[in-house]
Amino acid sequence: MTASAPPYDGRHLLADLHGCRAPLDNIGLVERALRDAARIAGATVLDLRLHHFGEGEGVTGIALLAESHISIHTWPEHGYAALDFFLCGRRHDIEGALAEVEDALKPADVQTRAIARGYGVTELVG
Structure with missing residues (x-):
């Protein structure tokens, strides 16, 4: 990295949602959750791609x-959803994005892991 390169501050949040009470096979619900999460995070959606594996499937x-x-x-048969949020810049509300998905999918339990990613800064996740 050159001395003049601006810092890159990335945050990567992995979330496991267990005991989801929302219908995880509902592609419309999943699409709305992703779009709303991006909006709450203050991020710009360039494209959104979804694949439904069939009736009753994830x-x-x-x-x-x-x-x-x-x-x-999503795995509807297990009431489980795995999410991956990767956003650059502290201005993005990654926790708010997760809360929006939680509100849509209604999990009984949420487990998260945060990973600092970036260069040119010394403290990424706080």
């Missing part, structure tokens, strides 16, 4: 963001 999807991505994979 949904996988990604919101491609100007600021990185939000992805989801």
